[in-house]
Amino acid sequence: MTDQIAIVSNIEEKSLIKKNEKRKEKTLDVFMGIDIGSVSLKIVLLDKNNSIIEKLWLRNQGSPIESSKKGIRELKEKLESSGMFNKINIKGVGTTGSARYLIKSVIGGDIAKTEIIAHAVASLTYYPDVKTILEIGGQDSKIIILRNGVVADFAMNSVCAAGTGSFLDHQASRLGIPIEKFGEYALRADSDISIAGRCGVFAESDMIHKAQMGYSKEEIVKGLCDALVRNYLNNVGKGKEIKPPIVFQGGVSYNEGLVKAFEEALGAEILVPEENILMGAIGAAILVREESERTEKISENWKTKFRGFNVLNLEFETKAFRCQGCPNRCEVVSVYMKTGEEDENGKEKKEIVARWGDRCGKWAVY
Amino acid sequence: MVIRVSFPSMGWSKIAFKGLYRPIPGVEVVDPPVVTRDIVELGAKYSPEFVCLPFKVTLGEFINMIENYNCNVFIMSIDCGPCRLGFYAPIQERILKDLGYDVTIIPIQQDDLLDFQWLEPFYKITKVKGKLMRMVDIVKGIRFAFLKGSFIEDITRYEGIIRCREINKGDTTKTVEKLLKILDKEWDFQKLHQFHKVVKREFKKIPINRDIEPLRIMIAGENHIVLEPYINMDIVKKFGDEGIEVHQGNSLYGWVMHKLHVNFKRKTLERIAKPYIPMDIGGEAIWVIGHYIKCQKEGFDGFIHAYPFTCMPEVSARGIIEGQQPDPFYLPIQFYSFDEHTGYEGMRTRLEAFVDLMKLNRKNNPKFQDNYIEPPEIREIFDIPEKYEGINTFFTGIVEPFLNTLKILPKLKVNKRQHEK
Numbered sequence: 195m196t197d198q199i200a201i202v203s204n205i206e207e208k209s210l211i212k213k214n215e216k217r218k219e220k221t222l223d224v225f226m227g228i229d230i231g232s233v234s235l236k237i238v239l240l241d242k243n244n245s246i247i248e249k250l251w252l253r254n255q256g257s258p259i260e261s262s263k264k265g266i267r268e269l270k271e272k273l274e275s276s277g278m279f280n281k282i283n284i285k286g287v288g289t290t291g292s293a294r295y296l297i298k299s300v301i302g303g304d305i306a307k308t309e310i311i312a313h314a315v316a317s318l319t320y321y322p323d324v325k326t327i328l329e330i331g332g333q334d335s336k337i338i339i340l341r342n343g344v345v346a347d348f349a350m351n352s353v354c355a356a357g358t359g360s361f362l363d364h365q366a367s368r369l370g371i372p373i374e375k376f377g378e379y380a381l382r383a384d385s386d387i388s389i390a391g392r393c394g395v396f397a398e399s400d401m402i403h404k405a406q407m408g409y410s411k412e413e414i415v416k417g418l419c420d421a422l423v424r425n426y427l428n429n430v431g432k433g434k435e436i437k438p439p440i441v442f443q444g445g446v447s448y449n450e451g452l453v454k455a456f457e458e459a460l461g462a463e464i465l466v467p468e469e470n471i472l473m474g475a476i477g478a479a480i481l482v483r484e485e486s487e488r489t490e491k492i493s494e495n496w497k498t499k500f501r502g503f504n505v506l507n508l509e510f511e512t513k514a515f516r517c518q519g520c521p522n523r524c525e526v527v528s529v530y531m532k533t534g535e536e537d538e539n540g541k542e543k544k545e546i547v548a549r550w551g552d553r554c555g556k557w558a559v560y
Numbered sequence: 561m562v563i564r565v566s567f568p569s570m571g572w573s574k575i576a577f578k579g580l581y582r583p584i585p586g587v588e589v590v591d592p593p594v595v596t597r598d599i600v601e602l603g604a605k606y607s608p609e610f611v612c613l614p615f616k617v618t619l620g621e622f623i624n625m626i627e628n629y630n631c632n633v634f635i636m637s638i639d640c641g642p643c644r645l646g647f648y649a650p651i652q653e654r655i656l657k658d659l660g661y662d663v664t665i666i667p668i669q670q671d672d673l674l675d676f677q678w679l680e681p682f683y684k685i686t687k688v689k690g691k692l693m694r695m696v697d698i699v700k701g702i703r704f705a706f707l708k709g710s711f712i713e714d715i716t717r718y719e720g721i722i723r724c725r726e727i728n729k730g731d732t733t734k735t736v737e738k739l740l741k742i743l744d745k746e747w748d749f750q751k752l753h754q755f756h757k758v759v760k761r762e763f764k765k766i767p768i769n770r771d772i773e774p775l776r777i778m779i780a781g782e783n784h785i786v787l788e789p790y791i792n793m794d795i796v797k798k799f800g801d802e803g804i805e806v807h808q809g810n811s812l813y814g815w816v817m818h819k820l821h822v823n824f825k826r827k828t829l830e831r832i833a834k835p836y837i838p839m840d841i842g843g844e845a846i847w848v849i850g851h852y853i854k855c856q857k858e859g860f861d862g863f864i865h866a867y868p869f870t871c872m873p874e875v876s877a878r879g880i881i882e883g884q885q886p887d888p889f890y891l892p893i894q895f896y897s898f899d900e901h902t903g904y905e906g907m908r909t910r911l912e913a914f915v916d917l918m919k920l921n922r923k924n925n926p927k928f929q930d931n932y933i934e935p936p937e938i939r940e941i942f943d944i945p946e947k948y949e950g951i952n953t954f955f956t957g958i959v960e961p962f963l964n965t966l967k968i969l970p971k972l973k974v975n976k977r978q979h980e981k
Contacts, residue, residue, distance in 0.1 A: 307916070344921065345913075348913060522790075
């Protein structure tokens with residue numbers, strides 16, 4: 195009798211294994227890259243050959259936790275509508291952008307890398323001989339210099355926000371132009387006017403002055419594009435040797451006027467990748483794939499920390515307090531995850547996912 | 561009225577300053593508190609807007625010490641050079657007078673220590689006059705300051721080298737804090753002369769991993785910024801936690817020795833930097849350039865230049881370094897300019913990206929491979945057994961202090977791997 199049971203269970207096990215194998219054959223290993231910046235959230239799903247399975251872009255609303263949840267929900271809907279939801283297996287999650295650590299701990303990411311490395315890696319996969327990357331995003335602008343396929347130098351705007359996406363957005367709404375048509379306006383201009391680009395405040399007062407002198411909107415927009423390029427090259431690209439091929443990415447690269455202004459200033463062709471705003475997310479996905487391959491080579495034991503799509507059902511809570519340990523009085527922020535279980539006293543259990551903000555590292559949990 | 565004397569802290573250098581003025585009769589030396597956000601905000605509130613950060617920090621410290629510690633005399637170093645440091649003391653005194661505080665700031669002329677103008681503050685701070693104010697006390701103070709200063713330099717140097725190798729995270733930080741506390745309370749010359757043994761004994765207790773070949777960087781720049789951990793966001797610790805061996809180009813002891821014209825390390829750097837910057841323009845400009853070229857020759861992986869926002873000499877140094885780079889692989893460099901902001905996010909992004917850049921360089925660029933030299937300090941601490949057990953008065957009192965001064969000479973470095981080949 196017992197033997198029979200054993201045989202039956204054996205058969206069952208075998209069939210289960212076969213089923214699993216079948217499912218594995220059907221499923222596609224994908225890597226998720228999340229780029230959460232100051233203005234928008236970008237999610238990309240890449241397969242092993244770096245082709246894009248699914249992509250998503252949305253504006254940040256509320257806290258990064260909320261917008262990342264919203265992003266995951268939209269991604270799920272998109273996957274379900276295309277029928278891919280059951281066919282994919284998320285094998286790794288990489289995060290980048292300024293809120294990378296928060297999102298890494300909330301979603302369950304495997305690595306968090308800086309935007310600079312992510313952008314460089316993504317550009318290198320599309321343009322292997324790229325020598326310069328210009329990146330202008332919502333709140334910051336960077337320049338990355340590469341030689342022989344390695345990052346050699348980089349710089350970020352550390353002081354001034356003039357020339358970033360937010361400033362252009364603000365000026366477009368002040369001029370009454372939709373931001374999407376900003377580039378068109380600049381291309382239509384006939385003559386050059388000069389606008390001070392050293393500082394956002396000067397640029398704005400200069401623009402008002404030029405408008406009151408009777409210049410057309412097109413000319414002012416073109417002058418503004420030229421001024422921003424000058425500011426970028428003087429401020430961020432100061433002292434760097436800018437060699438072609440040059441790749442321009444980030445949200446601002448949608449602006450054709452700015453691309454043309456860069457081409458005029460640098461005297462070289464500017465390449466704008468097709469997925470110009472998603473490059474950071476693509477880079478994060480590539481980095482996590484490389485990381486998983488490396489660990490599989492060493493120990494054949496790679497398991498993603500991704501919480502799965504049920505992260506939507508989890509609730510997160512942030513709490514801040516002032517540490518009284520020393521006169522610095524650091525503001526420490528902790529992120530709790532509600533597990534849904536209850537402890538002996540009937541209170542809800544909370545798990546600490548992340549805690550930071552202190553200077554000395556006493557509280558830090560990453 | 562009791563004379564309560566104090567000075568800006570400048571990181572751990574306050575221990576040495578305290579030793580300098582404590583033996584003077586008729587004064588009470590107040591230990592300046594650790595720099596915090598409140599102090600920096602206080603200083604920034606009453607400072608001119610575009611003045612350099614050390615001015616704001618030291619002014620904040622003065623106001624804090626007047627309000628909370630009842631101090632009435634401050635000692636501030638000035639340099640009769642081309643940079644703004646020369647005007648710190650008079651302008652700060654004027655600002656404090658305008659605020660209604662009746663205090664004096666005594667400047668120390670540190671332009672050239674061999675003309676002995678820096679002895680004047682000793683006579684100015686105390687009301688004790690004539691024979692009661694003995695030269696012996698001054699000599700005592702100077703001995704304390706020199707000994708303590710040299711040990712602070714040792715401790716901070718070992719800290720940067722050992723933190724990247726420690727097995728249990730946090731050991732080095734605890735050891736350093738413990739040692740500096742002991743050093744601060746030590747007022748016995750015989751024990752102070754033996755203190756380097758205590759330092760080595762304590763560091764020897766840290767379990768380390770000696771097989772790794774970490775990335776090496778040099779942090780140099782303006783003295784106050786590099787030496788004050790609150791202001792530079794503890795950059796030495798941050799890089800150490802990332803697993804990077806940090807060498808520091810600045811120390812109070814080295815600076816004082818330089819001003820006595822016996823710091824031959826700095827003389828070498830000056831000679832190296834001569835083609836790029838022919839004279840001392842204030843700040844650390846000439847030595848930063850010297851360090852940069854030297855690190856490139858010694859096979860370092862990166863260089864950090866830290867300076868206060870709007871500092872003229874350091875900005876000049878930055879321009880020279882950026883302009884002279886023949887290609888970006890020369891030696892990766894990051895420039896950190898500090899102001900009173902406390903946000904760490906932008907700095908962290910650049911720090912992490914810089915670490916990634918150096919790691920990629922190690923992997924892909926042959927220029928940065930196989931040139932790691934284990935610093936001689938590691939061998940000094942962990943391999944060489946203690947000599948001369950017990951206290952020999954002649955040796956510890958006369959011979960060892962003399963040998964200690966030899967520390968300012970450049971050390972002979974041996975490339976272990978080349979030796980084996």
